[in-house]
Amino acid sequence: MAACLMFATEEYALPILRPLAAAARARGQQVGWIVPGAVAAQLAPDEQRITSLKAAKAMAPEAVYCAANWVSPRLPGVKVQVFHGFNAEKRDPGRGHFAIRGFFDLYVTQGPATTEPFEALAKQHRYFAVRETGWPKLDPLFVQPAPPRDAMLPAPDGRPVVMYASTFSHRLSAAPAMVEPLRRLIARGDRQWLLTLHPKCDEALFAAYRGLEAENARFFTSDKLIELERAADVLVCDTSSVIHEFAVMDKPVVTIANRVPHPFMIDVPSPDDVDAAIDRALSHPPELMAAIRAHADRIHPSHDGHASERVLDAVAAYRRGDFGTLARKPFNFVRRYKAMRDLPALLPDGA
Template identity: 30%
Template sequence: MKVVLFCKKPYSFGILRPLQMEAEQAGDEVIWYIDSDITSIFPYKADSTITSSIQAIVDFKADAIFAPGNNVPHFLRGVKVQVFHGLAGGEKGLFKKRKKGHFRIRNYYDLYLTSGAFFTKRFNQLAKKHGDFEVIETGWCKLDALFIQKNDFKEEKQALLEKHQAQKILLFAPTFSPSLTSAEAIFNEIITLSKNPNHLVLIKFHDKMNKEVKAKYKQAAQTLKNLVIVDDPNIIKYLIISDLMISDTSSVVYEFLLLDKPVVTFKTSSGNIKWTNVDKPELLISSVESVLKSDINQKNRQWIIDNYHPLSDGKSAKRMIEAVKNWLKNNTVPEKRKLSILRRWEMSKKYGKIKK
């Protein structure tokens, strides 16, 4: 099978990497399409074939194109496979305020690979309505490392705690959306938490976080030894080593919950809150301290695990590759998609003229 990994954002590196490893292990030919503005930070150049030329992808004539984004060029050959960039959806029951995400069908994809029953059920409903894509539950490839490596960083965590003379690691991972982010609203509280010698506060910003907000935190970190900004685009290790997460309406909340660890959010828009949420900044610190002392939400988290991603064997990428191969055995590679004139024009404008 000839595989394209379609990557437009740095957060997609860690999502698509397990698919590369699994496909190559199975003898498949793999090429990454990476937007030219992020190729310089691509971490897997040593053992990957990459290109920023859409014409090269056209000439490659793929059998399958895996993409975590909202769209993929309709004119490329290959079954278009949606693998998602998070576990958060965008409708009542998951998020009250809509985020552009999971359940919006844009007509670019032939196959949706879902992580758990909550998503599979909804996409099957949408598949019946639209009639031009199929759904297979496989688990999410990005989380393979989360489950495989969950016991790998014990020594590194201990060394980090000793270096900062702290007892617990708190991970602050806010979303970037101006209407949903907590980054500015709880700035003072995050700073106060980092001044507690018992806490090491790690901050992992979304790639799209406001630059002025990031600069504000970076300036503070220069004088606070227990406030550390994480620049690594792959958040997996920091999910594993942290004891508690502070966030808002970010899909990474669900990834952390799958490790069966506590979360405190500020003004989350989730419709299924299985953790501690506060709506006033002044309540954050006491809530964090309380949850660290007594993990009262442990039983509630099981619902998230059971419904969002029950498969914890670290083999989701393998299932995804096999699912696509099985799909191709029963279907021909789609030659075109039914898209509106506007969306076709948008794709042509973005990627330019190509020769088939």
């Protein structure tokens, strides 16, 4: 039986890789998960955790699908970079989304905005291939018929639904400054609020946001992100890839001091400006909606819900040799050492 591995270092990788795992199982592949203990606790009973390198090799996986910046070179199979988010421009290009670390054989990109830079990098480095597929995480947004509304979400009652999310990066996060403004906006009662935080945020911030829950405001962990995005009318955020996920659905986004604001965002300098910006977003100004659609076409033009199948097809093409003869990956001693150092956290039973 053909097999593959899902490689995840953080909880937020689960909704990225699960649609891909489902597509692989639908094609008759055995799927194993390489995850740390904290993420393993979130696996479903039918999601098999692989806890040793020996077990991973015994599966003889065709590919290792990675929603992380690294993967162990000791794992067998084609190393596939699936990405853990859109390019949120949190860092300079050479240090952020387009950093080349020497681990991957194949990059499966989300849309032209990522495909074009990675194709240029592939020509420069010559040891990896690139194929535009769309992003597996977004498959559930576009699947038809739409899945039933999550029972944990509040029922629609005619009020606008506003989602709040934030990055975990301290220098870019608006979450601490938004606690009291959110408390006032929630108390007003004219909107429904869906609140979430990045799983890496500290516990004190989680406690503060859970404390905002009210009749018209609920807090959700990040594993419900897709459900929240589907239910909300507008997103309030700062500098996070969630902004781009939301915009792909042709929905407006209010950002607070975004690091690199774009025309598709309503960017405001401070939390005090958020209320008026939400009203503007809900009015759907034509020039704003046109900018959102143009941005969505650049970052993720496919809306058919079949990105996962295209990722599997790209791996099959790689294994057939459709990308031609590639150079050998560089031997980067420092990165290989770090990968060997970090692997025991994901494979606790060792060899």
